[in-house]
Amino acid sequence: MVYQLYYWPTIQGRGEFVRLALEEAQADYVDVARRKNGTGELLKMLAQGATPSFAPPFLVAGEQTIGQVANILLFLGGAHGLAPRAQARRLWIHQLQLTMADLVAEVHETHHPISVSLYYEDQKKEAKRRSAGFLAERVPKYFGYFETALAAAPRGGYFLGARVSYADLSMFQLIEGLHYAFPASMARLMPAYPRLAALRGQVAQRPHIAAYLASKRRIAFNREGIFRHYPELDKQADK
Amino acid sequence: MVYQLYYWPTIQGRGEFVRLALEEAQADYVDVARRKNGTGELLKMLAQGATPSFAPPFLVAGEQTIGQVANILLFLGGAHGLAPRAQARRLWIHQLQLTMADLVAEVHETHHPISVSLYYEDQKKEAKRRSAGFLAERVPKYFGYFETALAAAPRGGYFLGARVSYADLSMFQLIEGLHYAFPASMARLMPAYPRLAALRGQVAQRPHIAAYLASKRRIAFNREGIFRHYPELDKQADK
Known part of the structure; x- marks a missing residue:
């Protein structure tokens, strides 16, 4: 089966969480909107x-x-071994993904x-006020949560232990994205989350992910x- | 099996989407935090x-x-017949639920x-600026989407046609909540969404839901x- 992924052609955005799973799974897919006239196809x-x-x-x-x-990852996870078969652990990975979705929002x-309609x-x-609180309170709360989840997992560095799941790929992307957006703040915050830092490195070194990140497919x-x-949003929010 | 639901004891909040599914399913459950010392149990x-x-x-x-x-609804839906067994339709109902979750956020x-930390x-x-855009643009966009989804469904008034799912219960709750929060705006907006209005009435009249809404269990x-x-957020956002 060849999948068709429909997402905006010039950004990583939310589509990137799907792209990473497709790449890790070595699934056949077409990134439709990146073809000629592709955005029109997407909108249609x-x-x-x-x-x-x-x-x-x-x-x-x-x-x-x-x-x-x-939901796409729930489907792909089941189809390509990027999620557990047993219900309880499948729901756990989905729960982590949904919590990441909240953080992405x-x-x-x-x-x-x-407003999304305003520049x-x-x-x-x-945005400055919002970002200051986000960096001072929300990132530590979320990252503390994910760090705890990793600490409770079996050995291996991923949320399930030694076996990678789509939630690990998404966590990698979240950490990457936050480092891009808030480099100074993230440099300051990350030492408190050694397990997340290790997961980030471990995902980046997976052969299919490394090949993807080095390719032109990675926007x-x-x-x-x-x-x-x-830069004006990446301020140290001292108490 | 007796479920234990953990949620804040004095609000409907996000817990209400779960309560409605438990009530429709007539599942045995304890709303833990509403018992004596229950909030302490929740936090623990x-x-x-x-x-x-x-x-x-x-x-x-x-x-x-x-x-x-x-995720809880995915689980309860499967266990209590509030979601389809076939994968494609199960994912469709979940997709609707996740889109509702975006709207709830x-x-x-x-x-x-x-900031959630500020009063x-x-x-x-x-909040006034945000609400004006929310009512002028976002509610119509979301409600237009859900109305289209109902229009594409088989006859019966629910997202699956004649068979109720957890997504219908959540849609009811969303419409109820928006009417409570923004009564003037919703009175103005709702005539454009007759299928959603009908779904709201249909869910409210389901015997288990009607009994629940009339009970003390409904906060x-x-x-x-x-x-x-x-009231200051419920303003007509004229262009």
């Missing part, structure tokens, strides 16, 4: 069919069209706290995606 | 065990502890656009939950 498909999507990404898998990142709010410049003051971080680097 | 359990939760609600089901609303942002009064100005909406009524 978005609200179509029996299972329309509210927003990209969505994945066409034969007869099925699946939307929502965590909060990352987006750091640069768009008032960043029109909500910059609010560079930029100021259109979820993770954006605005 | 929150970060415990092999599958800790980032935040309530979480559900203990025998040996399993499951967090994240959509945006509802929370209407009164806390800057509403300290971000009221920003009233209030200003501590996700859906909060601040």
Whole structure:
């Protein structure tokens, strides 16, 4: 089966969590919108069919069209061995993914706290306040949580121990993205999360992921995606 | 099996999506934190065990502890006939639920656009701007999407047609909550979404749901939950 991934062609964004799983699984896929006239195809498909999507990404898998990142990963995880078969552990990995989705939404709010329809410049003051609290309170709360989850796992460095799952790939992406967006703050924060730092390195060195990251398929971080680097938002939020 | 639901005892909040599914299924459950000293039990359990939760609600089901609303509903849906068995439709219902979760997060942002750690009064100005855009653009976008999904469904009024799923219960709760928080705006908006209005009525009349809504188990909406009524946020956002 050749999957069709539909996502914006110029950003990592939410689509990247799906791309990483497809790459790790060595699945055959077409990143549809990156082809000629691909964005038009994406927009045409978005609200179509029996299972329309509210927003990209969505994945066409034969007869099925699946939307929502965590839902796509639930599907791909089952189909490609990136999630446990046993229900309890499958739900645990999904729970971690959904918590990451909450964090991703909060990352987006750091640069768009008032409206997605307004430019960043029109909500910059609010973005500064939001980002200061995000870095001082929310990142430590989330990262502390994920660090605890890793500490409770069997040996091996991943959330399931020695076996990689889609949640590990997403965690890697979250750490990468936050380092791009908030380099100074993350350099200051990360020493408190050695297990997360180790997971990041371990995922980056997986052969299929390393090959992907070095390829042209990996779009560079930029100021259109979820993770954006605005130096004025990357301030030390002293208490 | 008797489930233990852990959620804040004085609000509907995110826990209500789980309560509605438990009630519709007539599942045996204890709403732990509503018992004497229950909040202490909740806080003690929150970060415990092999599958800790980032935040309530979480559900203990025998040996399993499951967090994240959509994940709990995925589990309960399968166990109690509130989700399809076939994978494609099961993922579709989950996709709808995850899109509702995104909307719920945006509802929370209407009164806390800057920080969850600040009082509403300290971000009221920003909350007004956020709410205006939310009501003018986001609610119509989400409701238009869900209305389209109902229009594409088989006859019967629910997302699967004649058969109710947890996504229908959650949609009901979302519509209820938005009417509580933004009564004037919702009165103005709802005529454009007749299928959603019909679903709301249909869910409310289901015998187990009607009994629950009339019982003391249903906590009233209030200003501590996700859906909060601040009249100053319920303004017509004319263009």
